[in-house]
Amino acid sequence: MKRNWALTPYLIWMIIFIVVPLALVVYYGITVNTDSGVAFSLSNFKRFAEPIYLRVLWRSIKLAIISTIICLIIGYPVAMILAGNSFKHKNVMVMLLVVPMWMNFLLRTYAWLTLLEKNGIINSILGKFGLPMLNILYTESAVILGMVYNFLPFMILPIYSVMSKMDYSLIEAAEDLGANSLIVFRRVIFPLSLPGVVSGITMVFMPAVTTFVISRLLGGGQFTLIGNLIEQQFLYVGDWNFGSTMSLIMMVIILISMLFMNKADGPERSGGLW
Amino acid sequence: MVRRFINKFYVLLVFLFLYAPIFVLMVYSFNDSRSRGNWEGFTLRWYVELFSDRQIMSALYYTIIIGVLSAVISTIIGTAAAIGLDRLGGFRRELVMNITYLPVLNPDIVTGIALMILFVFARLQLGFITLLLSHITFNIPYVMLSVLPKLKQLDKNLYEAALDLGATPGYAFKTVILPEIMPGVITGALLAFTLSIDDFVISFFTTGSGVSNLSIAIYSMARRGINPRINALSTLMFLIVLALLIIVNIRMSKENNGKGEKNYASKKQVFASASSSDRVSSSRLYELEQQ
Structure with missing residues (x-):
């Protein structure tokens, strides 16, 4: 084994800081503290099955799905337009899409407070035109807005990248064969863009379902998501066992959604990490 | 014509949505009101x-120190790991990569939380050291993913x-080797630095x-x-990160000149999905960029 010296420091690092911590999460997740010490128990999983926690889980998944769908509806046309010939400098447009992500996401999310407040900018603009006020701050809608805002580029970029590589002659061929633009879209463009759509959905859903910051800032702490629950268990309640159990459940959700999306991406691409 | 106009208008609206909060932050950093x-x-x-402001200045100090130190250390460990890994084959390589x-x-x-449990378990006082260790840990993979492609291109002979x-x-x-892989190493280091100064969630749990x-x-x-000092600070930070990332992007586009490769290395997830090409479904992005 030549050159193993180069890999050794990393291997040690990897075991201490990646493998051991995850093993500890598993350990805490499947044990409880009893009077006579630590005991193996799945009671925390049972506890999570109580309606109060299931409601939080359901809310997390629901908000993440809604945000993902909105991102898809808003983002797909954007990707299609950017990949088309509407703009001269496509690369600049794509760069402009990425630039907002370069600002700290806490700050950007926080800025929505200024926009959405009762006397905020949006309402003063609406007021000038005599339109009804928009009072969505500290509601579920605000949390969804925050998710869509933060993750929309993750939907647009993969779809754009697939679309910009699409073989245009296929579209021309379909048109030559008499397909109208709706059929061309349904039968040619959309199926070809599917890999990008799948990537986009994964990339929006995963951070959305695990966030605890957006719900805290824009939901005003009223809309507890599973991320908030985990944060509370570790930082305020101090019940690491239950917190670890929920982390494990969250990892399983991510795993399932990944497998699911992997399937959707086509059988030829099976295999990989899991 | 009309359709093209509608298209442009729609994209403009979406961009307005994306930029509105940033403009608000910047404009209000000059507002003479609390x-x-x-x-x-x-x-x-x-x-x-x-x-x-002592709180902000101390936070800025730690952000930069942690950013620089974690970038340097993760670049050294990550580059060495990539070189070692490049010679490894088969099952062991798969295992390490996974x-x-x-x-x-x-x-x-x-x-x-996993790192936090580890530190508390090891009776390490949460603070500077644990923050640094965490940042190095999440930076190393990105350095490796920047260096590995360069090693692949390298002529082993x-x-x-x-x-x-x-x-x-x-x-x-x-x-022989170092000059060839240097662009990947520098890109990895810059990426590590930006990820470090941008991180919230992992830092939140591993500091004290x-x-x-x-x-x-x-x-x-x-x-x-x-x-409003936050607004001023955020405006400055935005401009600094912007400058940094423009440098990274210019570097990358120079390297990839002629291959038609674009990069979205600006953000962790985009980069992750782009790089982990044979792992997750989101990999198509990278594959298609490669063609």
Whole structure:
């Protein structure tokens, strides 16, 4: 084994800081503290099955799905337009899409407070035109807005990248064969863009379902998501066992959604990490 | 014509949505009022006060120190790991790569609490050291993912030739391999630095005893009430990160000149999905960029 010296420091690092911590999460997740010490128990999983926690889980998944769908509806046309010939400098447009992500996401999310407040900018603009006020701050809608805002580029970029590589002659061929633009879209463009759509959905859903910051800032702490629950268990309640159990459940959700999306991406691409 | 106009208008609207909060932050950093919402004249007051705010200055100090240290250390470990890994084959390589992808694919909150459990378990006082260790940990995979493609392109015979001509392994490494992979190493280091200064979730769980970076300071300030100094700070940070990332992008587009490759290395997830090409479904992005 030549050159193993180069890999050794990393291997040690990897075991201490990646493998051991995850093993500890598993350990805490499947044990409880009893009077006579630590005991193996799945009671925390049972506890999570109580309606109060299931409601939080359901809310997390629901908000993440809604945000993902909105991102898809808003983002797909954007990707299609950017990949088309509407703009001269496509690369600049794509760069402009990425630039907002370069600002700290806490700050950007926080800025929505200024926009959405009762006397905020949006309402003063609406007021000038005599339109009804928009009072969505500290509601579920605000949390969804925050998710869509933060993750929309993750939907647009993969779809754009697939679309910009699409073989245009296929579209021309379909048109030559008499397909109208709706059929061309349904039968040619959309199926070809599917890999990008799948990537986009994964990339929006995963951070959305695990966030605890957006719900805290824009939901005003009223809309507890599973991320908030985990944060509370570790930082305020101090019940690491239950917190670890929920982390494990969250990892399983991510795993399932990944497998699911992997399937959707086509059988030829099976295999990989899991 | 009409359709083209509608298309442009739609994209413009979406961009407006994406940029609105940033404009708001920037404009209000010059507002001569403590409260948000009303404009009371132009001032640079917040930019001046920013530098005498001890909480912000201490957070800035830790952000930069952690960013630099974690970038340097993770670049050294990550580059060495990539070189070692490049020679490894088969099952062992697969295993190491899969574990390397774990922090990339795991939700940040899970990585954060897992590291926090480790530190508390090891009786390490949460603070500067634990923050640094965490940042190095989540940076290493990105350095490796930047360096590995460069090693793949490298002609292995060059190194052997240097050895045949009497170079010591160390000398051959310094004069043959390192110059070839240097662009990947520097990109990895810059990426590590930006990821470090941008991180919130993992830092939030792995720091303590008064050590906080800017993200954490912003989070705690946002909860207590709003201070226009945050706006001033965010405007400055945005411009600094913007400058840094433009440099990375220019570097990358120079390297990839002619291959039609674009990069979205600007953000962790995009980069992760782009790089972990044979792992997650989101990989198509990268594959298609490669063609």
